[in-house]
Amino acid sequence: MRLLRAGRDQVAGYLAASAHPFYGAITALGMLVLYEVFLVWEPDAPVMFRNAPEAWMRSLLHSFGLSHHYISFFWITLGLISIPLFWRKGVVFSQRVFVLIACEALFWGISAGIVIQLVMNSLLLAASSLTGHLTSDIALALGAGLFEELFFRVGLTSLLILGFRGLFASRLIATLAAVLVASFLFSLAHYTGNGGDVFSLYSFLFRFFAGLWFTSLYAWRGFAVTALSHAFYDILIILGLG
Numbered sequence: 001m002r003l004l005r006a007g008r009d010q011v012a013g014y015l016a017a018s019a020h021p022f023y024g025a026i027t028a029l030g031m032l033v034l035y036e037v038f039l040v041w042e043p044d045a046p047v048m049f050r051n052a053p054e055a056w057m058r059s060l061l062h063s064f065g066l067s068h069h070y071i072s073f074f075w076i077t078l079g080l081i082s083i084p085l086f087w088r089k090g091v092v093f094s095q096r097v098f099v100l101i102a103c104e105a106l107f108w109g110i111s112a113g114i115v116i117q118l119v120m121n122s123l124l125l126a127a128s129s130l131t132g133h134l135t136s137d138i139a140l141a142l143g144a145g146l147f148e149e150l151f152f153r154v155g156l157t158s159l160l161i162l163g164f165r166g167l168f169a170s171r172l173i174a175t176l177a178a179v180l181v182a183s184f185l186f187s188l189a190h191y192t193g194n195g196g197d198v199f200s201l202y203s204f205l206f207r208f209f210a211g212l213w214f215t216s217l218y219a220w221r222g223f224a225v226t227a228l229s230h231a232f233y234d235i236l237i238i239l240g241l242g
Helices: 002-018 020-041 053-063 068-086 095-120 135-164 171-193 201-221 224-240
Strands: none
Touching: 002 095, 020 068, 020 095, 020 135, 020 224, 053 135, 053 224, 095 201, 095 224, 135 171, 135 201, 135 224, 171 201, 201 224
């Protein structure tokens, strides 16, 4: 009985720690650094692979006078600053937690491919999303996991949950409503702007279900697990394993 209780306490401790913004900030910084490293690894690769949320964030920062050449350094500095800001008494840095986060994220990334494939009957990955350079394609996956999760999950979903809390007494109902709306907007965003894709019902539903998966995971498990799951999911597709 004691062993069962101890195991249950360890699982609960991991779930709480891995969902904490402190670990989310460290994960975001690590993904950002890897993303930039992979981008410069193949300097001859096309620049078209930078994802839409990153382009939006870069345009916003540029409008405030920050040169495009310094935006990456600004993000890395912001990431370094955010880590101690998110730290709270009782939060302990643990390599074991990060290993478990990576293992859990890989599990959810594989599961995402299986579930979405069952729903859609096949996976969709537009040819224009690939660069033909392995390191650049991995950068694409890391960038999507990082910037799309920051924009659509941390930003949009969190705001929607906060807004729906004012409409619904039940936190669960508010969260479910936010997940549905955020997933719809996530899919719709791929067809907006000059670089948007041509709309098709298949691709829209595919992206909606993908958004539904990762938005639900974020609402339950937080940023670190969700961002890495998204990256692993894309990497598996790129390698032809998804």
